Amino acid sequence: MWIYEKKLQYPVRVSKCDPKLAKFLIEQYGGADGELAAALRYLNQRYSIPDKVIGLLTDIGTEEFAHLEMIATMVYKLTKDATPEQMKAAGLDGHFADHDNALSYHNAAGIPWTATYIQAKGDPIADLYEDIAAEEKARATYQWLIDITDDVDIQDALKFLREREIVHSLRFREAVEILKEHHSSKKVF
Amino acid sequence: MDGQWRSHQPFRSPFDPCPPLPKAYVVPPNQYITYQPEGLKQFSPREALKHGTLWPDLYSPYEARYKRGSQA
Numbered sequence: 577m578w579i580y581e582k583k584l585q586y587p588v589r590v591s592k593c594d595p596k597l598a599k600f601l602i603e604q605y606g607g608a609d610g611e612l613a614a615a616l617r618y619l620n621q622r623y624s625i626p627d628k629v630i631g632l633l634t635d636i637g638t639e640e641f642a643h644l645e646m647i648a649t650m651v652y653k654l655t656k657d658a659t660p661e662q663m664k665a666a667g668l669d670g671h672f673a674d675h676d677n678a679l680s681y682h683n684a685a686g687i688p689w690t691a692t693y694i695q696a697k698g699d700p701i702a703d704l705y706e707d708i709a710a711e712e713k714a715r716a717t718y719q720w721l722i723d724i725t726d727d728v729d730i731q732d733a734l735k736f737l738r739e740r741e742i743v744h745s746l747r748f749r750e751a752v753e754i755l756k757e758h759h760s761s762k763k764v765f
Numbered sequence: 766m767d768g769q770w771r772s773h774q775p776f777r778s779p780f781d782p783c784p785p786l787p788k789a790y791v792v793p794p795n796q797y798i799t800y801q802p803e804g805l806k807q808f809s810p811r812e813a814l815k816h817g818t819l820w821p822d823l824y825s826p827y828e829a830r831y832k833r834g835s836q837a
Binding site: 626627628699700701752755756 | 771773774775776788790791792793796797
């Protein structure tokens with residue numbers, strides 16, 4: 577069960593009318609290394625992972641939903657007042673034809689989100705390595721998004737999100753160490 | 766069994782429908798080597814081929830976990 581706080585984890589300001597940026601930001605919304613994939617990946621893996629690290633996956637998975645809201649807010653602010661002409665100019669005409677100004681879980685190239693983006697192997701080491709890789713890929717994506725805009729307010733929020741990826745990666749690597757050193761009892765079968 | 770296995774016990778509810786299965790996972794030796802040191806002990810060529818590695822320190826055996834026809 578979750579408790580919802582009706583505020584963003586970190587404030588999102590958009591200071592430039594630049595609908596085209598929404599097209600790129602959507603990568604972190606419905607892309608392979610995006611926040612939806614991250615949240616669903618961790619919250620799904622936690623069932624079969626050893627007890628010691630379930631709480632970590634719950635906490636990080638939950639935080640990813642908070643990040644998803646931030647990205648959604650950016651995309652929404654950038655597109656909510658865009659005319660069909662502006663959407664067209666931004667390369668979002670295909671999106672407009674299908675969704676008007678609604679958000680949709682797809683990547684920057686318009687490919688819909690798919691469960692094949694996330695993995696649960698059942699092997700704790702393999703699953704945590706997938707999580708570490710996902711965090712590093714998301715960090716890289718945030719870097720390219722910071723590169724592609726000159727809106728300092730958007731950059732500010734993206735820098736916050738990028739830093740969270742760095743912290744999460746470390747936490748997952750700590751989880752690997754916990755599972756490596758865990759010698760509670762001998763294997764039984 | 767070798768020392769690469771770690772066992773753990775997931776939370777068990779009094780209302781769980783099935784008898785518990787033992788839970789364990791392997792931590793292969795690559796997890797403890799950041800950068801392979803020089804001069805590690807080596808298998809003979811024939812043994813190396815059989816093990817899939819030249820170095821005993823990197824070897825991780827794996828046997829089927831469930832015996833055919835039995836529950837666990």
